[in-house]
Amino acid sequence: MSLTQHLSADYIVYSPGRINLIGEHTDYNDGWVLPSAINKEIKLYFKENSHPSICSVYSQSLNKKFSFDLTNIQKSTVEWENYVLGVIDQLQKNGFNLKGFDVSIESDLPSGSGISSSAALECGIGMGLNEMFQLHIPREDIVKMAQKAEQTFVGTQCGVMDQYASVMSKDNTFILLDCRSLAATYIPVDLDNYNLVLLNTKVSHSLASSEYNTRRAECEKVVTTLRKKYDDVNALRDVTLPMLNEFKEYLTPTLFKRAKFVISENSRVLKAAETLHQKDFYALGNLMYESHNGLQHDYEVSCKELDFLVDFSRYNKAVLGSRMMGGGFGGCTISLVEKGISSFFIDQAYNAYKKEFNLKLDSMIVQPTSGTRIQKLNS
Numbered sequence: 001m002s003l004t005q006h007l008s009a010d011y012i013v014y015s016p017g018r019i020n021l022i023g024e025h026t027d028y029n030d031g032w033v034l035p036s037a038i039n040k041e042i043k044l045y046f047k048e049n050s051h052p053s054i055c056s057v058y059s060q061s062l063n064k065k066f067s068f069d070l071t072n073i074q075k076s077t078v079e080w081e082n083y084v085l086g087v088i089d090q091l092q093k094n095g096f097n098l099k100g101f102d103v104s105i106e107s108d109l110p111s112g113s114g115i116s117s118s119a120a121l122e123c124g125i126g127m128g129l130n131e132m133f134q135l136h137i138p139r140e141d142i143v144k145m146a147q148k149a150e151q152t153f154v155g156t157q158c159g160v161m162d163q164y165a166s167v168m169s170k171d172n173t174f175i176l177l178d179c180r181s182l183a184a185t186y187i188p189v190d191l192d193n194y195n196l197v198l199l200n201t202k203v204s205h206s207l208a209s210s211e212y213n214t215r216r217a218e219c220e221k222v223v224t225t226l227r228k229k230y231d232d233v234n235a236l237r238d239v240t241l242p243m244l245n246e247f248k249e250y251l252t253p254t255l256f257k258r259a260k261f262v263i264s265e266n267s268r269v270l271k272a273a274e275t276l277h278q279k280d281f282y283a284l285g286n287l288m289y290e291s292h293n294g295l296q297h298d299y300e301v302s303c304k305e306l307d308f309l310v311d312f313s314r315y316n317k318a319v320l321g322s323r324m325m326g327g328g329f330g331g332c333t334i335s336l337v338e339k340g341i342s343s344f345f346i347d348q349a350y351n352a353y354k355k356e357f358n359l360k361l362d363s364m365i366v367q368p369t370s371g372t373r374i375q376k377l378n379s
């Protein structure tokens with residue numbers, strides 16, 4: 001779609017990225033997370049075309065276009081196309097009728113940076129088609145179909161956090177999400193004198209997807225072992241540290257530390273939610289640092305660039321907490337930084353990172369915002 005086609009679109013969908021204050025790799029263990037959508041998003045311009053089944057997708061940032069036929073949805077060899085095709089596949093498999101459409105996509109979410117550009121794309125497609133073809137699908141079902149699309153078409157056995165945050169967030173709140181029941185508690189956020197600063201390492205190690213699936217399988221192995229005694233354990237969410245310790249000799253050291261991380265991280269999320277209620281930002285910051293330690297040493301999903309930035313933060317008293325965010329192996333750190341010092345901190349981090357890795361750090365100060373918004377045009 002060109003600019004003129006943008007102007008003739010029927011709908012614009014604003015599909016945001018997300019941050020996660022704490023609770024990493026807990027979602028697919030039926031645990032808790034504390035994310036929110038942010039004020040950085042993908043915009044999708046939708047228009048029905050008159051064809052019964054031919055559709056086209058144009059990505060402005062990649063300057064790439066592809067077309068497909070709704071009667072023959074196949075996986076593509078091009079990764080970003082699968083985020084779109086997977087959602088179409090899910091909608092059709094769930095019995096929803098689509099017709100030909102064109103969509104043009106603009107993004108200010110850098111891909112591979114841990115702020116869920118992929119979930120924003122999947123959910124943006126699902127939400128836009130839902131609106132345009134009046135499918136009346138509840139938002140939560142779009143979330144589940146988008147997650148399934150990523151699992152089946154992209155191959156990442158992801159949890160539900162990213163899609164949920166992108167679609168279901170509310171302004172100025174964090175969501176304490178129980179990933180088993182999808183019960184959501186919206187916690188209003190007033191960060192007072194603090195900013196949430198994202199530092200983007202600009203690295204995205206190729207391990208990310210395969211190691212992600214390996215971690216998930218490792219967690220499932222621990223559950224299978226514990227079920228020999230505890231048959232009501234269905235996920236690591238049901239396991240306590242004393243229960244895990246009982247099984248230490250039956251687990252490899254690697255499996256033991258993976259599970260220890262997940263169990264500890266789950267309890268950190270619940271504590272972090274309390275700190276938000278109490279506005280105890282020092283305690284929150286400490287939990288963020290503890291989370292990073294676990295991700296680095298026990299879950300082993302960090303990398304030297306992320307560790308460097310978190311260590312750099314530790315030397316600055318105006319940074320209350322910092323940790324890697326998202327799946328890991330690159331992407332962003334999230335830090336809680338005193339407002340007055342944020343620009344100084346960002347400049348210092350930029351210089352230090354440049355000196356260490358000869359790479360230019362990107363930074364963003366982000367706000368928790370509402371999930372997907374849709375604007376109808378030309379009515």
Ligand code: GAF
Binds near residue numbers: 162
């Ligand atoms: C990725 C996944 F998509 C999420 O489901 C979640 O597991 C996250 O990594 C780690 O917390 O963003």
